[in-house]
Amino acid sequence: MTNALLEVEDLKVHFPVRKGLFQRAQTFVYAVDGVSFQLNKGETLGVVGESGCGKTTTGLAILNLVRATSGKIRFKGNDISEIAGLPVPDQMRIRKELQIIFQDPYSSLNPRMTLNKILHDPMKIHGLYPGSERQDRIEFILKKVGLTPEQGKKYPHEFSGGQRQRIGIARALSLDPQIIIGDEPVSALDVSIQAQIINLMVDLQEEFNLSYIIIAHDLAVVEHISNRIAVMYLGKIIETAPVAQIYHRPQHPYTRALLSAVPIADPRAGRHPIILKGDVPSPRHPPTGCGFHPRCPECSIDCDIKPPELRSLGKEHYVACHYA
Amino acid sequence: MSFSWKNIKRRTxxxxxxxxxxxxAGMAVFAPLLAPYHPTEDANILYSEEPPCEQFWFGTDIQGRDILSRVIYGSRISLSVGLFTQFMNSVIGIFMGLMAGYFGKWIDDLIMSITNILLSIPTLVFALAVMALMGPGLINVFIALGVTNWSYTCRLTRSQVLSAKRLNYVMAARALGYGKFRIMFNQILPNIMGPILVISTLGVAGAILLEAALSFLGLGVQPPTPSWGGMLAGAREKLFTAPWISIYPGMAIFLTVLGLNLFGDGLRDLLDPHITQQK
Structure with missing residues (x-):
């Protein structure tokens, strides 16, 4: 517990649904509902789950881009869950260490700023590097992400999707952070480009000693890059384990269903996907007990009464199921 | 961007x-060179109400002043009122709109309430009230029109900010530690200037019309300073006996406002990629 770089403890993000004349919050969307995990130095945590399960919101809440309803986020032991309330210098110090790469490489870059300016401004705001060295630093980063210094004068629309994602990575690197959260960093790209970007991220991780939280719905991508995986369902982590454990011995019925849906590049491999019935319940009215019980093939009488706790199965393998 | 000459050429x-x-604008800038007579001092009662002729192309008014010269000089008043008051309106409107859109909550409610109140009062009536309080004169026209007409710009800016602030580059800017005002003015504003520019251009035309109306009602620029609205006011009684006194300043107003509106429309077409692709 002690050497964790980032600890998230019982994080909850509930969005009020405002209705009526006085805009009173009448119901809540339980986007993230009690998520706990930790991230070690140099580690990559993959967060997977269906659309709407709260993966992205978790990432944004860690960066304080969405306000957490409750819960603790600790970076190197310091509570950062309410950094908007901290003095500006402290805020800036924390902002510098945690960065994000977005899914959509088109809306994530300001169309009116040149690449140089995109990379220069953050350094200026944080007062990093003397003014004369910043240009060298920009060129250094550009080379690291596979762009050329000459491209610095161009605007985002002059680049392709893959190049734009490289710019997004360069921007995250510009402040020399310790943690980068990748919110589906490759899912908007062509498959051939996906591999390039993933490999780039792995290389940069080694070189800059980065820790990643990679949010994705593509299990193949996550398997390649992650050390540990957390599976989310309806705002909760339902299983977390080292990558080999998850892929070879999934314990939660949902994880098993998810993995059985991954295509195998061998037509003769007997594949028996577990087809889940129904849809993901609305996070506005989550089911009682275990959130997965209405769709669970192994559901029993307890499941709709008692919410399962995340419990250890040994070797860093945790699962939230009564029957695992 | 669609500012290429090819695209501009297609927008008639x-x-x-x-x-x-x-x-x-050329008329306003080079008025002393273009006008054949002085607009106020070359008054000769012997030439009162001359119809257009070789000596006075647009005829003369009751006091015998050359109407062409007065129309040329009048453009200075109209354009300066139009540009200056719209500039003030834009500055106030953009600032208020950015605040309302970005901060939301009670700031948004407050600013939106103010614009609702302003929008519920006809602009001319409001400007008349301000002018009546402060008295006539050019400076007071600037103030009266400059602070009363920013609601449209404000509302447009707010709606643009509301959609722009959800974009990922604004999120990224927050994660990178950009301050609130830097995000508003450096990140959001440059990206929403297109529609604001269009509405501001159209606003200049509106301001010119309002100034003409105020001067026509005697509360704007005071005689003998030539202004198109004021010239119309003086010519009202002579509409049938000496129509040229009112026709030329009226035409000047009409063409200027038409030009500004066409320019604004064209700018909007140029900046709106959907229309650019259709044609």
Whole structure:
């Protein structure tokens, strides 16, 4: 517990649904509902789950881009869950260490700023590097992400999707952070480009000693890059384990269903996907007990009464199921 | 961006509009060189109400002043009122709109309530009230029109900010530690200037019309300073006996406002990628 770089403890993000004349919050969307995990130095945590399960919101809440309803986020032991309330210098110090790469490489870059300016401004705001060295630093980063210094004068629309994602990575690197959260960093790209970007991220991780939280719905991508995986369902982590454990011995019925849906590049491999019935319940009215019980093939009488706790199965393998 | 000459050339409204605007602007700038007579001092009662002739192309008014010269000089008042008051309106409106859109909550409610109140009062009536309080005069016209007419710009800016602030680059800027005002002015504003520019251009035309109306009602620029609205007021009684006194300043107002509106429309077409692709 002690050497964790980032600890998230019982994080909850509930969005009020405002209705009526006085805009009173009448119901809540339980986007993230009690998520706990930790991230070690140099580690990559993959967060997977269906659309709407709260993966992205978790990432944004860690960066304080969405306000957490409750819960603790600790970076190197310091509570950062309410950094908007901290003095500006402290805020800036924390902002510098945690960065994000977005899914959509088109809306994530300001169309009116040149690449140089995109990379220069953050350094200026944080007062990093003397003014004369910043240009060298920009060129250094550009080379690291596979762009050329000459491209610095161009605007985002002059680049392709893959190049734009490289710019997004360069921007995250510009402040020399310790943690980068990748919110589906490759899912908007062509498959051939996906591999390039993933490999780039792995290389940069080694070189800059980065820790990643990679949010994705593509299990193949996550398997390649992650050390540990957390599976989310309806705002909760339902299983977390080292990558080999998850892929070879999934314990939660949902994880098993998810993995059985991954295509195998061998037509003769007997594949028996577990087809889940129904849809993901609305996070506005989550089911009682275990959130997965209405769709669970192994559901029993307890499941709709008692919410399962995340419990250890040994070797860093945790699962939230009564029957695992 | 669609600012290529090829795209501009296809917008007839933009071309005609900018030609008209440039023509009026040229009149204002080079008035002393263009006007054959002095607009106020070359009054000769012997030439009162001369119809257009070789000596006075647009005829003369009751006091015997050359109408062509007065129309040329009048463009200075109209354009300066139009540009200056719209500039004030834009500055106030953009600032208020950015605040309302970005901060939301009670700031948004407050600013939106103010704009609702302003929008519920007809602009001319409001400007008349302000002018009545402060008294007539050019400076007071600037103030009266400059602070009363920013609601549209404000509302437009707010709606643009609301959609822009959800974009990922704004999120990224927050994660990178950009301050609130830097995000508002450096990140959001440059990306929403297109529609604001269009509405501001159209606002100049509106301000020119309002100034003409105020001067026509005797509360604007005071005689003998030539202004198109004031010239119309003086010519009202002579509408049938000496129509040239009112026709030429009226035409000047009409062409200037038409030019600005065409220019604004053309600019909007140019900045809106959907229309650019259709044509």
């Amino acid at each position: 409204n933009l071309l005609i509009g900018s030609a008209l605007v440039m023509f009026v």
